[in-house]
Amino acid sequence: METVIKTSTIKDKLIFEFETSKLFLFGDTKLRDLAMESFCKQGIPTRKDEEYKYTRLDLMLKGEFDFLTNKNCSDAQIETLKFLKDAHIVILENGIFVEGSSNLQNLPKGLTICSLVDAEKSNSPVFEKHYAQHADVEKDPFIALNTAMTKDGVFIHIAKNAIIEKPIHIIHISTAFENSIIHPRNLIVIDENAQAKIIESFETVDSTAKTFSNALTEIAIDKRAIVSHYKIQDEKELGYLVNTTQVIQQKESVFSTHTITLSGSLVRNNLTVVLDDEYTESHLNGLYLTAGNQVVDNHTVVDHRKPNCNSNELYKGIIEGKSTATFNGKIYVREDAQKTNAFQSNKNILLSQAGTINTKPQLEIYADDVKCSHGSTTGKLDEEKIFYLRARGIGVTNAKKLLMHAFASEVVNTIKIKPLREYVEEKISTTFKL
C-alpha cells in the first residue's frame, strides 16, 4: 500500500507553531487568538489578491521554515551596525530586544525605552492604551500574523513636551542558520507637543539561511508632536521582509518618514498614515534601488479623515537587472476632510530591459473642496546628460553614477540627520555596481 505524505503548507506550519509555542508568544491571549483567527481567514496572499499580485509572497514562503529567535551575533558584529555615533541605540536580534547590546544609559527625561515584554509587565497605561489599537488585524494577513505570533520588540514612549535631541536608532538584526520566520513588533508613542527622530535599520549578519521577517511598527502621535521616522532596509540576499508601519496622527502634529530600500531579496512595505485630526501634516518619502532578482514593493495609504491637512508623498526608484519594483499609493480624502492638500509623485529610472516597474496611484476623494494631485514617470538615464558629462572627461560609469545620485538626491536631501544622510549617500555609491 502506498502512503502519500502531503507536504504541509506554510499556513499549516504557522498554525501549528502558534498552537505549540503559545507560552513564548507575546500579548494578551484573547487578542492573539482573534488575530490568528483572522489570519486563518485571510491566509497567505496569492496573485489573486489585488494588494499582493506583484509580490508573490506565497512563492517566497515555499520550503521549510523554522521560528528560531536565538541570539547569534557577537558584540563586535553588532558594533559595526551602529552607524550613528551619537544616538540612543536599540538592538533587536531576530525580533528580540537585546538590552545588553543596546546603548540606553542616561536616557533623557521624558524618554522611555524598554522591551515590549517589560512594557506589558509594568502595566504601563500608555502601552495598554495603544498596543494593537492602530494596526487592524482584519485589514491585512501580516498584521494579523504579527499580532498573533510576535514574541517581543521595543516600546518607546516620549512624554508630553519632551524634546529628544539625539536620534533613537532601532537596529533590526536577522541572523539565521536555518530558514526562519520572525515577527518583530514595535510600539512608539509620542505625547503632546513632544519631538523625536526615530530610525529603524534592517540588517542581516552572518546568516547562512533565509530570514523572513514580518515586522510591524505602530506609531501614535499626539497633538502638536513632531516626529521624523526613517527606515533603512539593507538585508542583502538572505533577507525577506514584510514591513508594516501604521501611523496615527492627532491635531497639528507633523510626521515625516523615509523608506530607503538598498537591498533584500524581497521587501514589501505597507505604510499607512492616518491623519485623524485637523491641521496635521505628513511627508512620505521613499527611495528604492533594486538589482538582480530583487522584488521591492511599496504600498502606501494616506488617509485624510479631517479638514485642513496636508500630505506630500515622493517615491523614487532605480531598477536594474531582472528586479521588480512596485509602487502603489492610495490617498483617501474622506467626506469630512475639506481643504485637504494631498500630493503624490512616483518617479523611476529603468536601467535594464529585463527590469519591471509597476506603478499605481489610487485616489479616492469624497470631499469637494480639496487639492490633490498625483504623477508617475518611468524613464531611462538621459543620454544628453551623459554626453555632457563625458565631454568633460567623466567616463560613462561615473557619469551614470553621478546622474543616479542626482536622481536620488531629491529624496536623500530631505534626510535632516546629517550623519544619516551621509551614510545613505555612501550606501548608494556602493549599491550601484554597473
Place this chain on the structure above:
Amino acid sequence: MLSIKNLHASIDGKEILKGINLEIKVGEVHAIMGPNGSGKSTLAAVLAGRSEYVVTDGEIIYNGQNLLELEAEDRAREGVFLAFQYPIEIPGVSNINFLKTAISEIRAYKGLDPMKAKDFLLMLKEKEKLVEIDRALVSRSLNEGFSGGEKKRNEIFQMAMLEPKLSILDETDSGLDIDALRVVANGVNKLKSKENATIIITHYQRLLDYIIPDFVHILHNGKIVKSGLKELALELEEKGYDFIKEEVEA
C-alpha cells in the same frame, strides 16, 4: 595641433559635412562662420565625439592621434573642450562635485596623483575670479535654473578649470547681451596662450570684436568655401551671407 582632412559626416543618413579641410596650429584662434544649417554645430559635435554623427569619410588628426578613434571622454582628457551651444541642466549634481570628478578622472587618465582638496579650492577661487563668476552660482546644481548668460559663463568657467588645449566655442555668443558677451570674451582672452588653440563658431561677427581671430573660415553647405584673415568677418557682416551663396553658386 589639429588637422581635418576631407571630413564627411552625416546624421540619420543625411550628409551634413561634405569635405571639410582645416589646419589649426598651437596658439591660433580660428573663427568658423556660416548661415544656419551650414554644418557649424555638426563640426563641433563631431570634434567632441557625439555618437549620433557618423563620419563617412576623411580624418581628424589631433596632436598626432586619430581623434575619431577616441571616446568622447578620452578626447576631453586629451584636452579637447566643447563649450556647448545649449548647456545641459543637471539638477542634483553640484557644479563643484562635477568639476572635482572631471578633474580627478582627467588626472587619473594622465597618470597624475589626485589633486589635493586644498589645491582644488585654491584653483576654484582663482578661476572664479578669472572668468568673473559668482561663488553662489558655482555652488549650485549644474546649470539648474541658470539664465542663458549664466550657463554660457559657466561653460567658460569649466573651460578655465579644465585647462584644455583645444577649445571649441559653439555659438557661445548666442543669447548674450553685450555686457555678458564682454565678460565671456574677456574670460576666453585670458585663457588664451601659446600652448592652446581656440575655434570660435558663430553666426555673427560681434563676438569677433572682442576675441580677435587669426583666421576666419566661411562654412556653407557642409564645406569651407572661403578662408581669410579677420577682415573677412567684417566683409561678411556687411554684405550678408547671400554674397557667399552667390559667389559659391556663380
